[in-house]
Amino acid sequence: MTAGILHSGQARGDWVELSAAGSWTAEYASAIEPQVEAATRGITARGVAININRIEYLDTYGAWLIERTMRQWAKEGREARLVGLREDFRGLFEKVHAGTQTLSAPPPRTNSIVATLVSVGMTMSAVAADLHLFVQMLGSLIAAFGRVIRHPTTFRFTSTIHQLERVGWRAVPIILLITVLIGAILAQQGIFHFRKFGADIYVIDMVGVLVLREVGVLIVCIMVAGRSGSSYTAELGAMRMREEVDALRTMGFDPVEVLILPRIIALVIAVPTLTFLGSMAALYGGGLVAWLYGGIAPEVFLTRLREAVTMSTFEVGLIKAPFMALVIGVVACVEGLQVQGSAESLGEQTTNSVVKSIFLVIVLDGVFAMFFASIGM
Amino acid sequence: MAGNGKAPIIEVRDLVVDLKGHRILNGVTLDVYRGEILGFVGASGAGKSVLTRTIVGLLPKQQGRIDVFGVDLDHAGEVQRQEIERRWGILFQQGALFSSLTVGENVEFPIREYLDVSDRLMTEIAITKLEMVGLKPDVYRKYPSELSGGMIKRVALARALALDPEILFLDEPTSGLDPISAGDFDQLILTLQRTSAMAVFMVTHDLDSLHTICDRIAVLGEGKILEAGTMDAMLRSQHPWLKAYFHGARARVLHAVAKN
Numbered sequence: 001m002t003a004g005i006l007h008s009g010q011a012r013g014d015w016v017e018l019s020a021a022g023s024w025t026a027e028y029a030s031a032i033e034p035q036v037e038a039a040t041r042g043i044t045a046r047g048v049a050i051n052i053n054r055i056e057y058l059d060t061y062g063a064w065l066i067e068r069t070m071r072q073w074a075k076e077g078r079e080a081r082l083v084g085l086r087e088d089f090r091g092l093f094e095k096v097h098a099g100t101q102t103l104s105a106p107p108p109r110t111n112s113i114v115a116t117l118v119s120v121g122m123t124m125s126a127v128a129a130d131l132h133l134f135v136q137m138l139g140s141l142i143a144a145f146g147r148v149i150r151h152p153t154t155f156r157f158t159s160t161i162h163q164l165e166r167v168g169w170r171a172v173p174i175i176l177l178i179t180v181l182i183g184a185i186l187a188q189q190g191i192f193h194f195r196k197f198g199a200d201i202y203v204i205d206m207v208g209v210l211v212l213r214e215v216g217v218l219i220v221c222i223m224v225a226g227r228s229g230s231s232y233t234a235e236l237g238a239m240r241m242r243e244e245v246d247a248l249r250t251m252g253f254d255p256v257e258v259l260i261l262p263r264i265i266a267l268v269i270a271v272p273t274l275t276f277l278g279s280m281a282a283l284y285g286g287g288l289v290a291w292l293y294g295g296i297a298p299e300v301f302l303t304r305l306r307e308a309v310t311m312s313t314f315e316v317g318l319i320k321a322p323f324m325a326l327v328i329g330v331v332a333c334v335e336g337l338q339v340q341g342s343a344e345s346l347g348e349q350t351t352n353s354v355v356k357s358i359f360l361v362i363v364l365d366g367v368f369a370m371f372f373a374s375i376g377m
Numbered sequence: 378m379a380g381n382g383k384a385p386i387i388e389v390r391d392l393v394v395d396l397k398g399h400r401i402l403n404g405v406t407l408d409v410y411r412g413e414i415l416g417f418v419g420a421s422g423a424g425k426s427v428l429t430r431t432i433v434g435l436l437p438k439q440q441g442r443i444d445v446f447g448v449d450l451d452h453a454g455e456v457q458r459q460e461i462e463r464r465w466g467i468l469f470q471q472g473a474l475f476s477s478l479t480v481g482e483n484v485e486f487p488i489r490e491y492l493d494v495s496d497r498l499m500t501e502i503a504i505t506k507l508e509m510v511g512l513k514p515d516v517y518r519k520y521p522s523e524l525s526g527g528m529i530k531r532v533a534l535a536r537a538l539a540l541d542p543e544i545l546f547l548d549e550p551t552s553g554l555d556p557i558s559a560g561d562f563d564q565l566i567l568t569l570q571r572t573s574a575m576a577v578f579m580v581t582h583d584l585d586s587l588h589t590i591c592d593r594i595a596v597l598g599e600g601k602i603l604e605a606g607t608m609d610a611m612l613r614s615q616h617p618w619l620k621a622y623f624h625g626a627r628a629r630v631l632h633a634v635a636k637n
Binding site: 061 | 492501504515521568569
């Protein structure tokens, strides 16, 4: 195959005839396009003809380039004519000729200040819509829970246990590993700095209070949001994309009751359990470092811990856990049900789910801190 | 058009494909000739899609040989293989449009990757292709999630045709379309095939399509090609499955219509 060529015209009276030859195909389109533009530029004649008799191969690309040129001439008020059209190319030319190419104008660009303001406004209303959806989901969850209480047989027990295994049992190793490390790091830092004042023993107070009140539950919640919240969002999102959620609804099932309630109940059970295990592991890690690095014997550590930590310190951490689990679960499910048709939207909602639930967990932690401070716990 | 003396564009020889320990294809031998529409039928689960996916290289084969454009795909280098992939277009059953790209970007995708053409020409070709498959240019800026099932199939066809392929693989192109749209789609494929003389390899269950546009029909069953030939040959065949398929209740109505 030889590349397509367009020979410039010979004038005949007020007509010019150009002749095309070679392969006018996709492969050579980039080489032909400038030729077509160059050959057709300086034409002043009233009528133009293209002789395509010598074209060997032709596809949509070649046909369109010829059609486009003819249209250009027609627009300039010249008479345009196609000469030597082979019978086997006729269908292709008719197809290409039938196209209108009328594309509606792209949406106009607004100036950047307006665009910024628009985006700020959109974000604010999106926050309000999010809050609305969150409360709505909480409401339908409570309603579904009420129904399940009244008719306990409708409760999806198997599903709940399955979810519990996924978000609770299988999370135990990684949670233990991370919290041991966090406890160890806290103790090491505490000893390193407190030693300057000769107050190394107080590291036990710090580790005890910090782990049981705050760090244990926060670390667990962040892990669960990243590990289980994201998978809830992705699962529900994929189910929505494939119309599984709609199928459930048309069969007379409430997706909240069937899909979401078991997941959230599983989280509400799993997170406090993991928090307890995580806190114990963190204390163990702290004790280990205090012994090996700080030279504080385990007996001393335990005695001091008993004095420093009260039952209420322990309770504060655990009371927060189910509420945080609820927040993570609800955010994950709301985001999952927001997924639109595209793969991109699935990714976006999963990211949103993790970011929002971690943010809300920390906000909630702040609210609890104020609450416990005011009731003196 | 049964390839009298013409060189086949796809040559499948003694193909064996296992899937998860099950032998799906067991010695498939099939030719597809330049410029023909080959209808490919078989019971659900007989391995029609498996054969298509194996030919285009999505599934590994255990034994056998596949030649496309006279090149053995096993021995084709990366560049040669890309060159072949540029010359075929595939329409997947569900369309398989990229959901995060607009319709226009979907059609332009192969053009952008394979050809070095100006943006203007690329847009114009994309719109031409969309209009060729019977869509309005307005869909150019829409996203696949905004389209109906039939429109998705058309866009997917436009994308399969973007590079003016020499072979077009269609996996159940008319499934899920109403009979009128399915008929239109058949005519569309026929027109496009006649204008560009490409080979069409069509997996289908649509007896209408087989009657109206296919030059040749190949039947897959028991892991082999049971029969390949024209519609008349299919109707004369004594194989029980073929008799059930082409002389069943649904087929009889068609024959009655065809005779009138």
